[in-house]
Amino acid sequence: MKLVTLGDLRARVVPAGRPDPRLVVVLLHGFGAPGDDLVSLAEWIDVPGVAWVFPEAPLELGGLYGDARAWWMLDLERIERDLARRSPSDRSTEVPEGMAPARARIVALLDAVRTELGVPDDRVVLGGFSQGAMLAIDVVLHTTRAFAGAALLSGTLLARQDWEPRMAARAGLRVLQSHGTLDGLLPYAAAETLRDLLVAAGWRLDWIPFDGGHELPPPLLGELGEFLAGLIPPT
Numbered sequence: 001m002k003l004v005t006l007g008d009l010r011a012r013v014v015p016a017g018r019p020d021p022r023l024v025v026v027l028l029h030g031f032g033a034p035g036d037d038l039v040s041l042a043e044w045i046d047v048p049g050v051a052w053v054f055p056e057a058p059l060e061l062g063g064l065y066g067d068a069r070a071w072w073m074l075d076l077e078r079i080e081r082d083l084a085r086r087s088p089s090d091r092s093t094e095v096p097e098g099m100a101p102a103r104a105r106i107v108a109l110l111d112a113v114r115t116e117l118g119v120p121d122d123r124v125v126l127g128g129f130s131q132g133a134m135l136a137i138d139v140v141l142h143t144t145r146a147f148a149g150a151a152l153l154s155g156t157l158l159a160r161q162d163w164e165p166r167m168a169a170r171a172g173l174r175v176l177q178s179h180g181t182l183d184g185l186l187p188y189a190a191a192e193t194l195r196d197l198l199v200a201a202g203w204r205l206d207w208i209p210f211d212g213g214h215e216l217p218p219p220l221l222g223e224l225g226e227f228l229a230g231l232i233p234p235t
Contacts, residue, residue: 001039006116007108010035011055013117014042021051023148023232024113025125028055028106028132030154031074034067038129044218045225049232053117055109057132058102071135072098092157092190099138099159106139120146125231127151127176129216130186134158140173141166148231149174151224154214156186157194164197171202176227178208178220185214 002013012035029037035056042052057069074096110126113119125148128136133155140150141163152175157163175198179191188209198205208223 004116006053006055006112007105007110009055009058009105009109011053011109012036012039014039014052014054021119021123022049022235023047023123023125023228024051024053024117024119025127025151025228026053026055026106026110026113027151028071028126028128028135029057029069030128030130030132031070032061032068035069041216041221044221045228047225047229047232050228053109053113055106058105059098071102071131072096074131090190092160092193095159095162099135102135103139103142106135107143110139110145122146123148123233125149125151125228127153128155129153130155130214137163140170144169147173148233149176149227151175151227152177152194153216153220153224154179154183154186154191155194156190157197160197164201167197167201167203172204174204174206174227174231176206176208176224178210178223180210180212180215180217182212183214 004011004013027038039054057071059070061068061070113124114121126136126139127150133152136150137152140147177195179188181188195205195207206227208220210217210220
């Protein structure tokens with residue numbers, strides 16, 4: 001593993017010494033996680049020819065959260081109320097205040113992946129977990145980069161009035177979307193709505209539901225590995 005700066009974000013690159021990867025996966029962690037939260041996935045999903053980039057979100061939460069970070073801030077009191085009554089709020093039309101600045105940071109990071117790591121856009125998969133998945137799809141929808149694919153792990157639908165009109169321009173994009181049927185934080189039904197919108201817009205979507213909550217269970221990691229292996233360009 002190598003710690004580098006790409007754009008203005010610190011990122012961990014795994015493995016550090018693999019020359020000329022055939023595919024690079026940029027994976028964005030969720031709200032409240034440390035910057036190295038997802039790095040172990042590179043060991044679980046050891047696909048030959050794949051390198052990984054794990055950026056650190058720019059916002060430090062500090063306090064009781066310890067070494068925790070975020071792409072944009074959340075209304076934590078609202079989340080606690082939702083969890084207490086077991087009824088998550090509908091976020092489908094919300095546009096988080098910090099989402100556009102976070103998008104700009106990821107675009108700058110992707111520029112650096114292209115120039116500093118020497119990896120063309122069409123060999124990059126952009127994905128994330130939870131808040132990271134929301135940011136990943138927001139970046140995909142606001143750019144014209146030729147991504148190899150996208151991986152949306154336990155994300156949700158935001159900014160529908162902005163996202164939905166942009167989806168058709170990405171028809172044909174390969175995407176894996178997963179969600180737990182028992183997710184108490186980001187409702188399964190909202191993930192189904194996002195899935196249906198992407199399919200209707202012509203995205204080539206692999207839908208992976210699982211019996212679980214807001215998590216990344218081992219069987220899902222196997223599915224993700226197979227998805228990534230299928231995106232590696234032929235030699």
